[in-house]
Amino acid sequence: MKSHTWWTLTIALLSGCVASSSLDVTLTSGNFRGIPTENGTEKWLGIPYATPPTGKLRFKAPTAFIKSNNSLQQASTFGNACPQPPANLGAAMSEDCLFLNVWRPQNTSSDAKLPVLVWIHGGAYTNGAASEAQYDPTRIITRSIDVGKPIIFVSINYRLNTFGFLASTLVAPQDLDAGLLDQRLAFGFVQDNIAAFGGDASKVTIWGQSAGAGSVESHLLYPSDRPLFRAAMADSSTGPFKSSPPASTYDKPGLPFNRLLGATGCTFGSQALACLQDVPFEVRTLLNISNAMIAGTLNSQLWQPCVGPAGSFADARASVKIQNEEFLHVPYFAGTNGNEGTTFSESVEGLNLTGAAQDEAFVNFIGHLVIDNSTLTTDIYDEILTLWPANDPLLGAPFNTGDSLFDRAEAWYTDQMFLSPRRLFFENGASLQPMFAYYFREFIPGQNPLLGVFHASELLLLFGPVPTPVETEFANQMLDFYINFINDLNPGPSWPRYSTESRSVMQLLRGNITVIPDTWDIDKTQFLLTQKVLNEFQK
Numbered sequence: 001m002k003s004h005t006w007w008t009l010t011i012a013l014l015s016g017c018v019a020s021s022s023l024d025v026t027l028t029s030g031n032f033r034g035i036p037t038e039n040g041t042e043k044w045l046g047i048p049y050a051t052p053p054t055g056k057l058r059f060k061a062p063t064a065f066i067k068s069n070n071s072l073q074q075a076s077t078f079g080n081a082c083p084q085p086p087a088n089l090g091a092a093m094s095e096d097c098l099f100l101n102v103w104r105p106q107n108t109s110s111d112a113k114l115p116v117l118v119w120i121h122g123g124a125y126t127n128g129a130a131s132e133a134q135y136d137p138t139r140i141i142t143r144s145i146d147v148g149k150p151i152i153f154v155s156i157n158y159r160l161n162t163f164g165f166l167a168s169t170l171v172a173p174q175d176l177d178a179g180l181l182d183q184r185l186a187f188g189f190v191q192d193n194i195a196a197f198g199g200d201a202s203k204v205t206i207w208g209q210s211a212g213a214g215s216v217e218s219h220l221l222y223p224s225d226r227p228l229f230r231a232a233m234a235d236s237s238t239g240p241f242k243s244s245p246p247a248s249t250y251d252k253p254g255l256p257f258n259r260l261l262g263a264t265g266c267t268f269g270s271q272a273l274a275c276l277q278d279v280p281f282e283v284r285t286l287l288n289i290s291n292a293m294i295a296g297t298l299n300s301q302l303w304q305p306c307v308g309p310a311g312s313f314a315d316a317r318a319s320v321k322i323q324n325e326e327f328l329h330v331p332y333f334a335g336t337n338g339n340e341g342t343t344f345s346e347s348v349e350g351l352n353l354t355g356a357a358q359d360e361a362f363v364n365f366i367g368h369l370v371i372d373n374s375t376l377t378t379d380i381y382d383e384i385l386t387l388w389p390a391n392d393p394l395l396g397a398p399f400n401t402g403d404s405l406f407d408r409a410e411a412w413y414t415d416q417m418f419l420s421p422r423r424l425f426f427e428n429g430a431s432l433q434p435m436f437a438y439y440f441r442e443f444i445p446g447q448n449p450l451l452g453v454f455h456a457s458e459l460l461l462l463f464g465p466v467p468t469p470v471e472t473e474f475a476n477q478m479l480d481f482y483i484n485f486i487n488d489l490n491p492g493p494s495w496p497r498y499s500t501e502s503r504s505v506m507q508l509l510r511g512n513i514t515v516i517p518d519t520w521d522i523d524k525t526q527f528l529l530t531q532k533v534l535n536e537f538q539k
Contacts, residue, residue, distance in 0.1 A: 022107075025196040028189070030067040032075040036106065039138050040145070043103045044197070045131075046079035049189040050098035050182060053159065058277045059166045061175050062098060062185045081129035083163050083281070085291045085300070090131035095163065095281055100156040100186055101130055102197050103137050105145050108152070112198035115205065115486050118190060118229070119155040120183060122210030122236075122456065125165055126300050130155035139464035143479050149487040152199040154190055158182035158215075162290035165303040167250040168257040170272050173311035176247055180222075180305060180313050183215055187228035204229040205486045209459060213237035213334070217425065218305065221321045222314050223328040231489055233482065234334040236455060239421020240305075240318055243370045243538040247306045255372065256293065256302055263289045298368040299344050319534045322428045331489040332429065333482075335438030335505070336422055339397050339452030341413025342406075349406040349450070358405050359385055365409050375536045387524050388412045397452030398443065420525040421539065423518065426498050435498040436491050437505040437518065438481075444471060458508070474510040481506075 023034040023042060034044040050062040057063075079099025081089040108114065121128040121135060137153040144151045158164060164179030175181075191201045206229045208216040213234035220232060221240060250257035251268070261268055264286070266275035279286040294302045307314050321327055345365070353361050363381050367373040388395060388408045396407025426435050440458045443449075445468050447457065460467055461475035462482065481491040496504040496515060503518040527533065 024072065025193075027193045027196060028067065029065040029193075031070055031072045033072055034102075035074075035076045037138070039142065040106045041103050041138055041141050042106055042108070043101065044075035045077055045101045046075055046099045047101065048079065048098065049100050049156075049186050052096035053098065053163075053178070054095045054281075056277055058095065058163070059171065059175060059178060059273060061178055061181045064185065064189070065098075078129075078131035079157065081131055082157055082160050083287050083290070084123075084127040084129075084160050085294055087127060088132075089129040090133055091129060097129075097157050097159070098182055098186075099130075100154055100189065102194075103141055103153040104197055104199075105141060105150045108150075108198040110196065110198050112150075113195075113200040113203075114150055114152050114198055115203040116152045116154060116190065116194050116199040116201075117486050118187065118204060118206045119153065120158070120206065120208035120212035120215045121155070122208065122212040123160065124299065124301055125179060125211045125214075125303060125305065126161045126294060128160070128211075130157050134459070134463060136463065139466075140462065140479065140483075143476065144483045144486075147480060147483060149483050151483065151486055152194065152197055154194070156183065156186040158186070161294060161303055162256075162260065162286070165305060166257070166260075166276075167247040167303065167306040167308075168272075169248045169251055170257075170268070170270075171247060171308075173308045173315075176308040177305045177313040180215060180218055184219065184224055184228070184313075187219075187224070188226065191226075191228060202230065205231040205233060207233040207235075207482075208237075209235040209456060210238075214240035214305075216240075217334075218314065218318070220328040220330065220332070221318055221326075229330070231331040231485065232333070233485065234332070235458060236336055236340055236418055237334060237421060237425075238417050239322075239424060239539065241539075242301065242417055243304055244307050244314065244317055245304070245371045245538050247308045247312075249372045250303075250306065252372065259293060260289070263293065298347060298365075301369065304371055317534075317538065319424065319539045322425055325428055325432060327429070329429070329433040331434040331436075331485070332425075333436045333438075333485045333491060334422060334425075335440060335508075336414070336418045337440045337453045337455060337458060338443075339410060339414060340418040340455045341410035342397055342451040342454050344413050344417075344455070345406055345409040348409050349403060351405055352403075353405055354390070358390055358408075361405055362388075362408055362412075366412070369413075370537060372538075375538060377536060380533060380536055383527060384412060387527060397450060399449040399452065401450055415521050415524045416528055416537070419521060420528040423525050424529055426518075427500060430498045430500055434489065436485070436495055437498045439505050439507050439516065439520075441507055441509045442471075442474065444468065471510065474513075477513060478508055 048065040078091040080094035080097040081091045082097035159179040216234045217237045217240035395411040466475045485491045505518045507516045
């Protein structure tokens, strides 16, 4: 009996070793052991891809993390989330936060050469983390297996807000937009290491939503010298930024860099950055100051990616790059939702203003959505008031809220920040690369009618769990379009490529997935895409 017990235990231990060894990977940043899950996937969490950006590396461009020994590390928990306002991030928060995560189908062989999807979370370049539960890719991977097109999924952290987008003439050009440089370094890590997981480095698609989508578009407009991906997907890109003032703008009195110096006691000049690098984080001093500044800004939009001088990540405004056709020509899949602006317009909801008071509040709302509103002129405001008038039943959420100011604000925000930038890129890129546009119009039962088809609501159907059974078939149809594009660089035979002749967009609506012309709100977006408006909003 003892012999039988010993033999059984030995077999079990050997089996465990075999299973573990199949989940051991050797990467440029270390040796890691992944973990199997109960849902048919395997995952590696908290893999470092960059040197911790702490101390004198705070605010600096990232550098690759190089392993120091050959010890095997357990990759079973998420790495730290990057500094930001408090939230349920699924991980601790620290400046040492540049980690990524990998999921793959169970029993994927190291020579499988599967297509790879790299996810960039949204959050207005202010908050968010790859560790958030809403970004668990299990549904995406299992669906890819079910349809015979398995993929590997990678999610990344990148620096945010003050820590990732500090902007000033005092910041060296090569360090501006550090959060976007983090993403670029992570893409390079994927190129160098994804084969160890069974992925194909030549079949990488980058995908993001909101600020993540803006990030995706920015990597097309400001590409690396090294090929990092073959295709891109962008849900609700702002084209790629809501506004992108020059770095010098932030130095002006009352603007973020100037305010940060005042709050920390640092002085503008050659030693300002060194002073800011010395402000303690451990006792939450810098974090508290940054978070207080974020809280005091409309929609928490304290910083935006900026345009810098030669040598910067972004050395020209995005609209100029697009109009000059100076961008990476790769297959591109992107679209917008019906009511992108509702969740960004809640500050004006329920104010019950009419007449001149409502117009004044609308103008005030618009003026506080850009870093520097001194660029906005009266004639632009006047035209906006005309094109998005009071008490227009065609504006706003699809359930006729009756709140005129809210409806005007959300309709303008949708057109200004999402629809017109998408049209600008497609109009200038469609003849140069395969581009596929969507318009998500599905109101999900159980959601708030005031918000309509709100910003990010499509992610409920893509990542899941699908919130109501009535949406299951439609959600699967939608997800299949994405999986097809990742594998085939085409969402499917029913989806036409966008062209400046047909301007065909796929309407994503339960029971009515159909091709429609790209013409809704066309008078408004044509105005928003005039050179004068683009210049004043620094798009």
